[in-house]
Amino acid sequence: MSTAAATDGDTLVRVEDLRVHFPITSGVIFQRKVGAVYAVDGLTFDVMRGETLGLVGESGCGKSTTGRAILQLIRPTTGRVLYEGGDLANLKGRKLRDQRKRMQMIFQDPYASLNSRMTIGDIIGEPLLVHKMGSTAERKAKVRELLETVGINPNTLNRYPHEFSGGQRQRIGIARALAVEPNFIVCDEPISALDVSIRAQIINLLRQLQREFGLTYLFIAHDLSVVRHISDRVAVMYLGRVVELAENAVLYGEPMHPYTQALLSAVPIPDPEAEERRRPVVLTGDVPSPVEPPSGCHFHTRCPAAREGLCDVEDPELNEVRPGHWAACHLITGSAYPHIRAGEDDLAVVAGASEGGETP
Amino acid sequence: MGAVGDTLLRLTDLSVDFASQEGTVHAVNHISFDVAPGELVGLVGESGCGKSVTASAIIGLTGMVPNATISGSIEFQGQDLLTMPEDKVRAIRGRDIAMIFQDPVTSLNPVLSIERLMTEGLELHLGMSHSDAVKRSIELLGEVGIPKAANRIKDYPHQFSGGMRQRVMIAIAISCNPKMLLADEPTTALDVTIQAQILRLLKKLSREHEAAVIVITHDLGVVAGMCRRILVMYAGRIVESGPAKDLFRTPHHPYTVGLLKSVPRLNEPRRDTLQTISGLPPDLAHLPPGCSFAPRCYLATDECWAAAPQLEPTDAGRLSACFHSDQLRRAAGAEVTA
Numbered sequence: 001m002s003t004a005a006a007t008d009g010d011t012l013v014r015v016e017d018l019r020v021h022f023p024i025t026s027g028v029i030f031q032r033k034v035g036a037v038y039a040v041d042g043l044t045f046d047v048m049r050g051e052t053l054g055l056v057g058e059s060g061c062g063k064s065t066t067g068r069a070i071l072q073l074i075r076p077t078t079g080r081v082l083y084e085g086g087d088l089a090n091l092k093g094r095k096l097r098d099q100r101k102r103m104q105m106i107f108q109d110p111y112a113s114l115n116s117r118m119t120i121g122d123i124i125g126e127p128l129l130v131h132k133m134g135s136t137a138e139r140k141a142k143v144r145e146l147l148e149t150v151g152i153n154p155n156t157l158n159r160y161p162h163e164f165s166g167g168q169r170q171r172i173g174i175a176r177a178l179a180v181e182p183n184f185i186v187c188d189e190p191i192s193a194l195d196v197s198i199r200a201q202i203i204n205l206l207r208q209l210q211r212e213f214g215l216t217y218l219f220i221a222h223d224l225s226v227v228r229h230i231s232d233r234v235a236v237m238y239l240g241r242v243v244e245l246a247e248n249a250v251l252y253g254e255p256m257h258p259y260t261q262a263l264l265s266a267v268p269i270p271d272p273e274a275e276e277r278r279r280p281v282v283l284t285g286d287v288p289s290p291v292e293p294p295s296g297c298h299f300h301t302r303c304p305a306a307r308e309g310l311c312d313v314e315d316p317e318l319n320e321v322r323p324g325h326w327a328a329c330h331l332i333t334g335s336a337y338p339h340i341r342a343g344e345d346d347l348a349v350v351a352g353a354s355e356g357g358e359t360p
Numbered sequence: 361m362g363a364v365g366d367t368l369l370r371l372t373d374l375s376v377d378f379a380s381q382e383g384t385v386h387a388v389n390h391i392s393f394d395v396a397p398g399e400l401v402g403l404v405g406e407s408g409c410g411k412s413v414t415a416s417a418i419i420g421l422t423g424m425v426p427n428a429t430i431s432g433s434i435e436f437q438g439q440d441l442l443t444m445p446e447d448k449v450r451a452i453r454g455r456d457i458a459m460i461f462q463d464p465v466t467s468l469n470p471v472l473s474i475e476r477l478m479t480e481g482l483e484l485h486l487g488m489s490h491s492d493a494v495k496r497s498i499e500l501l502g503e504v505g506i507p508k509a510a511n512r513i514k515d516y517p518h519q520f521s522g523g524m525r526q527r528v529m530i531a532i533a534i535s536c537n538p539k540m541l542l543a544d545e546p547t548t549a550l551d552v553t554i555q556a557q558i559l560r561l562l563k564k565l566s567r568e569h570e571a572a573v574i575v576i577t578h579d580l581g582v583v584a585g586m587c588r589r590i591l592v593m594y595a596g597r598i599v600e601s602g603p604a605k606d607l608f609r610t611p612h613h614p615y616t617v618g619l620l621k622s623v624p625r626l627n628e629p630r631r632d633t634l635q636t637i638s639g640l641p642p643d644l645a646h647l648p649p650g651c652s653f654a655p656r657c658y659l660a661t662d663e664c665w666a667a668a669p670q671l672e673p674t675d676a677g678r679l680s681a682c683f684h685s686d687q688l689r690r691a692a693g694a695e696v697t698a
Contacts, residue, residue: 058551059522165640195406195641196578197656200622200634207633224552225581229624229634252626266556267626268581272604274627275585282560283553286521346560 011082012184012216013047013070013103018079020062020069024291038290039065041240041298043079044318045326047184052210052217054231054248056224056263058287062240063220064108067186070218071103072096083184101131104177108189110169114161120147120172121157127179146175149212150205167198174205184216191226203230224267228252236260239290239298242318246325256337257327259299262348265340279342297330304348305331305338367435368539368572369395369418374432376413376422383645387413389596390432392671395572397539400563402583402604403576404619405593408641411576414593415542418574419459420449436540455485458533462545464525468517474501475513478532485536500531504561523554527561534565541566541573547582559586580623584608589677592616595642595652598671602678610692612680614657617688651682659684 020040025031040062047053057063068074070081072088081088088099104127107113114123121143128139144154150171152164161169170190177185187206191199207230209215221227227234228248235245236259244257255261265281283302288294294301300311310330318328322335331338343349376388388410395401405411416422418434420441434441436457441449461467468477478497482488488496494513501509504527517525526546533541543562547555563586566573575583583590583604590607592600592615600613611617618637624630639656642648648655654664663683671681674689682688 058553167640196580196619197406197622197637198640200636201638204633204636222551225624225626228626229630248630263553264626266552268555268559268579268585269625269627270580270584270608270620270623271625271627272584272608278585280556280585282556286523286554287551 010049011046012049012084013218014080014082015043015045015047015066015070016080016082018043018066018069018081019077020065020074021077035291038240038293040069040076041290041293043237043240043242045235045242045245047216047218048233049183050214050216051232052219052230054227054234055218055220055237056222056227056234057237058222058263060239060287060290061237062290063222063237064188066237067105067188067218067220071100071105071186073105097131101180102182103184103186104180104182106170106173106177106185106187106190109193110166110173111161111193113173114169116161119158119160120152120164123161123172124157124176124179127176131180133180142179143175146178147172149178149209150175165198166194167201170194170202171205174202174209178209178213181213182215184218186218186220188220189222190219192221192223199226206230224264236263239288239293241298241328242326243299243329244325244327245318246327250322250325256321256325256332257329258303258305258331258338258340258348258350261340265342279346281340281342281348282346283348297328304340305350307331366396367394368397368399368437370433370435371414371418372433372435374414374417374434375430376410376417377429378425379427379429380645385644386596386647387644388417389647391593391596391598392432393591393598393601395540395574397572398566398570399572399589400566400587401572401574402587402590403574403593404578404580404583404590406578406641408595408644409593410596410644411593412544415459415544415574415576419457419542420453451485454481455536456538457540457542458536458538460526460529460533460541460543460546463549464522464529465517465549468525468529470517472516473513474515474517474520474528477517477528478513478535481532481535496535497531500535501528503565504528504531504534505557506531523550523557526550526554526558530558530561530565534569534571537569538571541571542576543573544576545578546575548577548579555582562586580608580619592619595647596644597652597668597681598679599653599682600678600680601671602675606675606678610689612674612678612685612688613653613682614659614684614688615653618656659687 018040019042021036021038023033024035026034055063069076076089124143124146125139128134143157147154152171191202219230231248233247234251235242238259244260255264262281262283269275285302288301296312296314297316300306316328316330318326321327321332339351340348341351372392373390374388375390378385378387403411417430422428422430430442479493482493482496498509498513506527547558575587577583587604590604591598594615600616621635637656642652650665651668654660669681669683671679674680674685
């Protein structure tokens with residue numbers, strides 16, 4: 001079994017061949033299944049204890065669905081999610097709820113994810129109530145402590161969410177996630193809805209909490225600069241599959257998959273002088289629909305290196321191409337891989353393979 | 361500031377206020393700037409800083425909001441758009457000044473075909489016949505990179521992806537050869553690989569059509585590669601402006617310093633913690649009497665709380681509204697010589 005793990009010793013969450021297919025139905029009474037959205041289509045990776053695994057990709061690539069499927073908020077169609085070795089996908093009812101104490105989620109939209117009719121004290125205290133943790137007085141003390149931890153005045157616990165700004169609401173959402181003292185937190189685009197000057201505050205808070213409580217994060221985001229800042233390892237997704245996974249410095253330093261190379265090159269740098277020297281690679285076309293993903297390698301329709309008869313036919317496997325560096329591409333052989341650069345009209349072209357060229 | 365010295369657009373002392381239950385919201389406060397023909401200008405700031413309100417004032421959409429009060433002047437080719445009769449403004453809007461909106465999903469009318477959306481402006485402003493307008497529309501769609509444009513012109517917006525819809529919107533905006541394009545967060549709703557395509561397209565079209573572009577965004581990365589001049593807005597005021605390279609290298613306003621330092625960059629080593637700007641942007645209905653940034657500023661002194669600093673020249677082509685911009689300049693100078 002190939003698993004994209006750094007070392008096998010300290011895996012907290014293991015995802016094995018995870019698939020989430022949403023059925024598309026037709027008809028009013030007898031709903032026939034006429035197709036499926038292949039949102040997550042065969043994911044395998046490990047999250048190590050205490051690390052931050054960044055999960056990046058463009059919209060519709062299935063990264064949020066992955067986060068939800070791991071926490072069983074969406075039931076996977078097939079595949080296993082092992083939390084400390086136990087499969088979550090088979091659990092139901094109380095047993096699942098008991099496990100949920102150990103894994104929580106921070107949501108993207110701080111306006112939609114807090115109940116506007118509950119005080120923030122009740123919002124943060126609710127997980128404690130659900131899991132029957134502590135007496136009323138103990139819970140109240142815990143809520144005050146949590147508010148202080150995330151940098152909000154504990155005397156405001158009787159106020160309602162609308163009295164707080166976006167950044168403060170996100171802090172409240174973080175406090176709620178921390179209430180049951182989880183080990184593992186899925187952060188689903190936790191800063192995308194926030195203003196630029198507030199984002200840095202929340203990123204710093206998340207890192208500080210991780211150090212303080214020894215948390216493990218799955219950090220889902222589309223902003224590659226932020227993911228580089230916060231993650232220990234990074235997985236890149238494209239149309240429901242992981243195409244590359246490596247240590248942060250390796251992935252950003254020497255990306256091997258053509259998609260990762262193009263994606264990183266497309267990120268604008270807030271520095272006009274660096275921008276002048278740089279020639280970003282332009283990929284043609286759009287991300288295909290996950291309803292009808294392309295055959296073979298999902299990226300072959302936009303890949304400048306794609307080979308007919310191979311990439312459009314065979315699914316590439318996620319292989320360990322170098323120790324700790326996983327990639328799913330037919331054209332990576334040994335440590336040789338296609339180099340993507342900007343050609344005519346800045347369109348992506350292949351500059352040749354590294355280390356003595358491709359094997360025929 | 362164009363080398364030729366001619367001005368396409370001149371905003372003088374523009375203010376936009378909105379009456380609300382909580383008092384008057386000062387969305388734009390006495391801002392002035394010029395745009396030369398063909399110039400690429402970036403208007404940067406966070407949500408609520410007044411950048412989008414400025415754009416809608418230029419294109420004459422703010423006047424349609426019943427509780428808005430506009431003062432100052434917006435001169436386009438020497439004529440004040442604010443005092444001009446509505447029918448004259450209507451002839452300019454959409455023809456000489458066009459706008460690209462942030463969200464391509466909501467800003468294209470879903471019940472109109474691409475053909476209707478495209479030809480409306482061409483027929484109205486340029487007096488083209490419908491068949492000529494259709495022909496021209498197909499050319500334009502091709503120019504913005506829509507494959508098989510002739511086959512797709514009868515389609516409706518929902519049949520296009522987000523990136524393609526943004527291309528359609530750009531095609532509509534450039535259809536009447538505008539002299540000025542206002543691009544309000546043109547790539548915020550798009551993915552990175554699509555963003556790169558759209559920014560490249562905007563740059564190319566601006567060059568080919570000799571159109572000035574004001575790019576309004578919160579993303580410093582978007583303007584860094586595209587605009588030669590940057591205006592930074594905070595709480596309805598322009599706090600700093602200048603050539604992009606100089607401004608990014610040595611900002612002369614503490615807010616710009618904070619903005620630049622709070623975003624991680626791919627071309628820099630990773631830092632352990634990001635530098636933050638403490639606190640929150642001010643309530644535009646209750647602006648502090650002095651500098652609006654003073655409550656969050658690491659350089660603030662008593663002077664800053666007492667009076668608002670004016671936008672003053674600090675260097676060649678550069679302006680900053682800060683009593684302590686000299687300090688920032690000296691610090692930058694020391695860094696260079698060190």
